[in-house]
Amino acid sequence: MHKGQWVDVIKQAIPGLAMLLDEPMWAHTSLKVGGPVDVMLMPTSAEEVCQVLHLLKEHDIPRYIMGNGSNLLVRDGGIRGVVIKLGDNFSDAVVEGSRIRAQAGISLTKLAHMAWQGGLTGLEFASGIPGSLGGAIAMNAGAYGGEMADVLEKVVCCNLDGNMSTLDLPALELGYRSSKVRNEKLVALEAVVALKPGDRTLIRDTMDDLNRRRREKQPLNFASAGSTFKRPSGYFAGKLIDDAGLRGICVGDAQVSDLHCGFVVNRGRATANELLELIDLIRQQVWDKYQVELELEVQVVGED
Numbered sequence: 150m151h152k153g154q155w156v157d158v159i160k161q162a163i164p165g166l167a168m169l170l171d172e173p174m175w176a177h178t179s180l181k182v183g184g185p186v187d188v189m190l191m192p193t194s195a196e197e198v199c200q201v202l203h204l205l206k207e208h209d210i211p212r213y214i215m216g217n218g219s220n221l222l223v224r225d226g227g228i229r230g231v232v233i234k235l236g237d238n239f240s241d242a243v244v245e246g247s248r249i250r251a252q253a254g255i256s257l258t259k260l261a262h263m264a265w266q267g268g269l270t271g272l273e274f275a276s277g278i279p280g281s282l283g284g285a286i287a288m289n290a291g292a293y294g295g296e297m298a299d300v301l302e303k304v305v306c307c308n309l310d311g312n313m314s315t316l317d318l319p320a321l322e323l324g325y326r327s328s329k330v331r332n333e334k335l336v337a338l339e340a341v342v343a344l345k346p347g348d349r350t351l352i353r354d355t356m357d358d359l360n361r362r363r364r365e366k367q368p369l370n371f372a373s374a375g376s377t378f379k380r381p382s383g384y385f386a387g388k389l390i391d392d393a394g395l396r397g398i399c400v401g402d403a404q405v406s407d408l409h410c411g412f413v414v415n416r417g418r419a420t421a422n423e424l425l426e427l428i429d430l431i432r433q434q435v436w437d438k439y440q441v442e443l444e445l446e447v448q449v450v451g452e453d
Contacts, residue, residue, distance in 0.1 A: 183223025203311030216281030226452030253283030270347025387411030
């Protein structure tokens, strides 16, 4: 099947599903790089996501699921097949007592803001993490002493065949930047986070303090995908990169941040190839000097 046939199949099976053709991926990622995807779909319900996945599997149409693109580096050739985006189109949430039930596309910043408004504490650490709830679940995202494992109660998922299931906290198998969702290529659809009543002023003060610390230490004025590398056991990636003499080094408009060496940033017009060339240079230099292998935290997808 070719792209035109994919579109016809999808439109016939799921009328009204939001769809974009030849959509530039740079417009959907925080790194602001990436060529076009053949078809982008934007479902609004868990049932629609499962229906789409089942349909694509049935017709052997290549597919990729993304959140808001904050941890994604798409190559310059773009993505062949279908991208299912779970972002603002998939971000409904409701406060239920001391819990929040939310779709996976909601941003962590918005979710933390809802918790503050409801006088609920426990999500302050997430208030400045760029990313969606679904991505945070898959990565067990964390910062400043907190992580998703501290607040998750259960997650509704589906597999790539479109079969739905519910996982409680133990079944999620959350570890450092890992989870059953990620390891078994499941799609997080909805989650319940369990919080505690707290003082709204103290919650706001904590969020403001953490966001101030982020602004001081992270290059928020440039496009990035957050921390480029996972933390190596016994080391800090940023310090290794700095000690290797790579602070501020550039390949085209791709740069090792001179504010925090753990971030590779796009200064404005970087290509995916430039970012990847710089990443390869960093990994090689750190290995040559310290025999430490840096593992990417950023996900790289697409074609050259």
